[in-house]
Amino acid sequence: MSVMDAYTSFVVNHRKGIVLVSFLLCLVCAVGALMVSVNYDMSSYLPEESESTQSLRVMQDEFTADVPNARVMVDGVSVSQALDFKSRIQNAEGVDAVMWLDDVVDIRVPLETQDPSLVESYYKNGSALFSVTVDDDKDTQAIAALYDIVGERGHVAGEAAKNAETKAMAVSEVVNAFFILVPLILLLLVVSTTSWLEPIYFLLAIGVSILFNMGTNIFLGQVSNVAYTVSPILQLAVSLDYAIFLLHAFRRFREDEPDVMEAMRKAMKQSFSAVAASAATTAFGFAVLSIMDFRIGAELGLTLVKGIVFSFLCVMAFLPAFTCLTYKLIDRTQHRPLMPSFKSVGKYLAPLRVPVVLLIVVLIVPCFLGQQRTAFTYGMGSTPESETRAAADQIAIEEVFGNSTATVVLVPRGSAGTELALAQQLGKLDHVTSVVSYATSVGASIPEFMVPQAALEQFYSEHYSRLIVYSDTPTEGDVAFSLYENIRAASENFYDTVFVAGEIPSLYDMRDVTSRDNSKTNPLAIIAILLVLLLTFKSATLPVILVATIESAILINLSIPYFTGDSLNYIGYLVMNTVQLGATVDYAILLTDTYRDFRKVMPARPALMRATGQSFASVLISASVLALAGGVLWLTNTNELISLLGLLLLRGTIMSLFLVMTFLPGILLLFDKIIGKTTWRSNFYNGPTSVEVAHEN
Numbered sequence: 001m002s003v004m005d006a007y008t009s010f011v012v013n014h015r016k017g018i019v020l021v022s023f024l025l026c027l028v029c030a031v032g033a034l035m036v037s038v039n040y041d042m043s044s045y046l047p048e049e050s051e052s053t054q055s056l057r058v059m060q061d062e063f064t065a066d067v068p069n070a071r072v073m074v075d076g077v078s079v080s081q082a083l084d085f086k087s088r089i090q091n092a093e094g095v096d097a098v099m100w101l102d103d104v105v106d107i108r109v110p111l112e113t114q115d116p117s118l119v120e121s122y123y124k125n126g127s128a129l130f131s132v133t134v135d136d137d138k139d140t141q142a143i144a145a146l147y148d149i150v151g152e153r154g155h156v157a158g159e160a161a162k163n164a165e166t167k168a169m170a171v172s173e174v175v176n177a178f179f180i181l182v183p184l185i186l187l188l189l190v191v192s193t194t195s196w197l198e199p200i201y202f203l204l205a206i207g208v209s210i211l212f213n214m215g216t217n218i219f220l221g222q223v224s225n226v227a228y229t230v231s232p233i234l235q236l237a238v239s240l241d242y243a244i245f246l247l248h249a250f251r252r253f254r255e256d257e258p259d260v261m262e263a264m265r266k267a268m269k270q271s272f273s274a275v276a277a278s279a280a281t282t283a284f285g286f287a288v289l290s291i292m293d294f295r296i297g298a299e300l301g302l303t304l305v306k307g308i309v310f311s312f313l314c315v316m317a318f319l320p321a322f323t324c325l326t327y328k329l330i331d332r333t334q335h336r337p338l339m340p341s342f343k344s345v346g347k348y349l350a351p352l353r354v355p356v357v358l359l360i361v362v363l364i365v366p367c368f369l370g371q372q373r374t375a376f377t378y379g380m381g382s383t384p385e386s387e388t389r390a391a392a393d394q395i396a397i398e399e400v401f402g403n404s405t406a407t408v409v410l411v412p413r414g415s416a417g418t419e420l421a422l423a424q425q426l427g428k429l430d431h432v433t434s435v436v437s438y439a440t441s442v443g444a445s446i447p448e449f450m451v452p453q454a455a456l457e458q459f460y461s462e463h464y465s466r467l468i469v470y471s472d473t474p475t476e477g478d479v480a481f482s483l484y485e486n487i488r489a490a491s492e493n494f495y496d497t498v499f500v501a502g503e504i505p506s507l508y509d510m511r512d513v514t515s516r517d518n519s520k521t522n523p524l525a526i527i528a529i530l531l532v533l534l535l536t537f538k539s540a541t542l543p544v545i546l547v548a549t550i551e552s553a554i555l556i557n558l559s560i561p562y563f564t565g566d567s568l569n570y571i572g573y574l575v576m577n578t579v580q581l582g583a584t585v586d587y588a589i590l591l592t593d594t595y596r597d598f599r600k601v602m603p604a605r606p607a608l609m610r611a612t613g614q615s616f617a618s619v620l621i622s623a624s625v626l627a628l629a630g631g632v633l634w635l636t637n638t639n640e641l642i643s644l645l646g647l648l649l650l651r652g653t654i655m656s657l658f659l660v661m662t663f664l665p666g667i668l669l670l671f672d673k674i675i676g677k678t679t680w681r682s683n684f685y686n687g688p689t690s691v692e693v694a695h696e697n
Contacts, residue, residue, distance in 0.1 A: 004272065008265040008320075015321035022318045026208055029215020036214070037222040038170060040163045041136060042379070042571075043506035045224065045296040050509040055499035059410055062461035065097035067502045068406040068468065070132040070143070070158035073397045074150050079107055082128035088149050089130060094142025097133040097458060099468070104434060104441050121401070121434050121470065129401050131470070134160035140167055147389075155393035159503060165390045166225065166639055173637050174229055181233065181632045185240070185625055190338070192621045194251075197333040202243040205319040206236050209310040216306065223303060224296050226571075229642050230633065231303040234649075237629035238282050238583045239311035241622050242275045246315055250323065260327055264320050275315060278586045281532050283308045285582015288525040289575065292517040294510065300575065339617060346612035353666030360552050360663055370559035376570040378476055378510045379503075379640075388638060402472050404433065405480070407487060407502035409467040411495040419465050422494045426469050429486050431479065437467040464499075476507040484508050514570050518577070525578040526551070529585055536589065537596075539679035541671060546588040547581070549664045553655035554580050557648060572644040576652060583626060583649075584656035587619045588664055595668060600683050604672040607685075608665045616661065623657040 011018060039045075046053045060066065074085050083102065090098045101107060101122035111119050122129050134142040143164035146156045182203065189199030210232045217223050250267035257263040286308065289301030323330070411422065420439035427435045438459035459466050469487060473480040484504045491498040526547055533543035554577060561568040595611035602610070630653060633646025668675065676684040 004269050005265075008268045011268065011317055011320050012261045012264055012324055015324045018317055018321035019325060022208055022314070022321075026211045029211045032215035032218040033211065036217045036220075036228075038167070038225055038228045039222045040166055040170075040225045042224075042296065042510070043503075045294055045299070046506065046509050046513060047293050047295070050513065051499075052501060052505035052509045055408075055410065055501035055505065058464070058499050059408060059466070059501050062410070062464050063457070063466060065133045065458060066136070067408050068097070068099065068131040068133045068158075069136075069503075070134050070146070070156060070160040071397055071401075071404065072130040072132050072146055072150060072154065072156050073127055073393075073400065074130075074154045075127045076153060077126060077128050079111070079123065082123065085128065085149065086130060089132060089146065092142060092145035092149060094135045094138030094145065095132060096135055099131040099436060099458075100128065103458075104436055118434055121404070124400060127400050129397065129404075131404075131406060131468075132158075132160075136160075136163070139164045155396045157390055157394035157397050161390040161393065165388050169388075169638060170225060170229065173639075174232070177229075177233055177632045177636045180636065181236070181629060184628050184632075185236075188621065188624055188628070189244075192339050192617065194335060194337055195330045195333050196335055197330050198247060201247060201319065201323060201330070202240055203236075204322070205243045205314050206240055206311055208318055209239065209307065209314040210235055212310040212314070213303065213307040216310075217303065220299065220302070224299055225639065226296060226642060226645075227300045227303045229637065229639070230645060231300065231307055233629050233633060234304060234579070234583075235307035235311060237626040239279070239308060239315075240625050241278060241586065241618075242311055242315040243319055244618075244621070245271045245275050245278075246319055247323065250320075261324060264324055268316065268320055272316065275312060277532070277536055277589070279308050279312045281529055281585050281589065282582045284528040284532055285525050285578050285585070288521050288528060288578050291520055291524065292514075292574075294513045294517055294571070296571070297517060297521070297575070304579075341613075342616040342620070343613040345616045346609035349612055349661055349665070350609065352662045353669065356659070356662040357666040357670070360659070364552060364555060367555040367559040370562035371555055371573075374559070374562040374573070375567040376511070376573065377567050377640075378507045378514065378570050403474060405471050405473055405475050405502070405504060407469045407471065407484070407500060407504055409469060409487060409491050410464045410499040410501070411467070411491060412497055413460055413463055413465045418494055419467070422491060423467055425490050425493070426467065426487060429483065429490065431471045431473045431483050432469055433472050434470045435467055436470070438465065471504075473504070475503045476511075480504050481508050481511070511570065514574055518574050521574065522577045525581055529581060533585075533589070537592070537679065538681070539675065541675050541678045542592060545664070545667050545671065545675075546585060546592060549588050549659050549667070550581050550585050550656055552663065553584070553652060553659045557652040557655050560651070569641050569644050572641055572648060575645060576648040579645075579649070580652040580656065584623070584653060584660075587623060587656060587660040590619060591615045591660055591664060592668065595665075596679075596682070599672075599676075600685055602685050603687075604669055608669060612661060612665060619657060619660060623653050627653040627657075 043052065043056070072089060074082065077085065079101075082100065086098050086100050086102075089095060101119065104118060104122070105114050111123070132146070139160045143156060143161050150156065185203065186199050189202060190196060193199060213235060214232060246267060249271045250264055253263040253266045253270075254260065257266065283305050286301050286304035289297040289304070292298055292301075409426070411419065416439055419437060423435045423437045423440045426432060438456075441459070471483055473483055481504070484500065488498060488500050491500070529547055530543045533546055537543060557580065558568070558573055558576065591611055594615045595607055598607035598610045627650050630646045630649030630651075634643050634650055635646070637643045637646065672684075676682045
């Protein structure tokens, strides 16, 4: 007995035990999934050696308060009332520090006599603006407390508010996405199968694997919000095919095999290689993310690969065992085919081959250049359509005080005169609205022993002085990044050791790290997929043709923002480069494999006609599921990065489907003779061309 025979017999013979163990593990993993913490701080995934990470570590070691990460505005208050609000905010749970006008000027002196630009940075037209530092681990409690304090007359915005809102909505958005996606997939599968119950089996098998994947994330300690939201939906979308392959094979074997258990053994043996090849190409595409220096890629890659492995195991063990126990239910719920056969679709798509090939040849260079010149962003904001309170409060605050971003500069503690000179130099930089430090707020000439300890600790640690630079720039972009470079350069003119921390420095480093990652991940993903295809097809040309087809779809997909004048989140761009390749190359594999089979008994044109017709329904269903998953992520998630990933997945899947059904057949026809000569044991038909006419008719 072969290994495969022994394995299939084990699964069929121990079906009750396998199902029971699987359901017990589901319960354990469901509990484990609830215990996995979710990380919403993208900057924590930067490499340890990045400057912003080192600066943040030094500041956290030296100071109790972090970088200010929230802005609180209260309307219609006097100076004394504002001071009362400041005291209440300071005492709120999760608030580490509060800074207001009294920290930068002497409010006992009439405000009309002081620098108006400085005063109006904190107090304007009866509105007071507080710069608040919230503990990242307590941002949910802190933001809730701030809302209670400021009430209807106040507004709370900033990174802490966005993170708290994201945390509150994360679980509900994942649940909402599944509630929308699962019924749509069920409807699609009911139309494409001949049993009302069979689609439930598909979803059950993949659902079990998703629980296994999410539960075992507990061994990672925590997962990012991106992995938490994207990986279960993406796992469902890309691995549902495995279950479809198995049960379709089971249905075919039952037509000639009266023994149900034997039919399942044969189905498992026949579908094993197809499912394994499909899983391998997808897993290799995802695994490449693990080499990213930006560690969120490694985590997302590991989570997705783990999901593919669990999906493969569940389809090859749990699903056949469960089906063998309950196959009579499938028999009782049969219905007539609801989907057309699409066998003649090839003749309708054939006229598109040459025009599409020519169009891709014309577009490929502009699209390649366009996707490189797209305006990129690097943070994780809310979608422009977001109607959350944090988004509304952000607008309200900016209408009165404009934009404000805090950047912390740490320099060695020592000369108050040098610190004052640096603060003055920083204050002269373009877009800097104020600089808060001991020298500017308390006074370089005032001895430290005369200052309350709590106030002193905001500016001095044992080794460092802290200056907070406020600017009117956004947190990223050319202007913000240029300001960061100028802050660092100005500081280094006065000190040999300088640490700069904040959202701008983190996003600056994120830009550099992800740009380097792209130069590694995309080529490696292509090489990995090429090697898998080389082993699959044993051909020197077919792997190149298949990858070129999907890469063309990727280039078009990722270049669209450039031609429409939109920005594109670079992390989404980077992830989609590998995800679209790994997730949709299966369409090209299926068509090409079917084409090779027909090509052995007929000429190229009728072989392509037959292959397109036979594979179209399978590819259409698979692509529809993946596109639906992308569309649901796009429309239901308020996180800009995750919503963008959904849009790119939706658009990229449609692009891949279209090119696989038009461009790929055109290229296969164009290079048919070369493919035959460069493929081991191709055995292409070489008979009379009259066969072509017969098969086309």
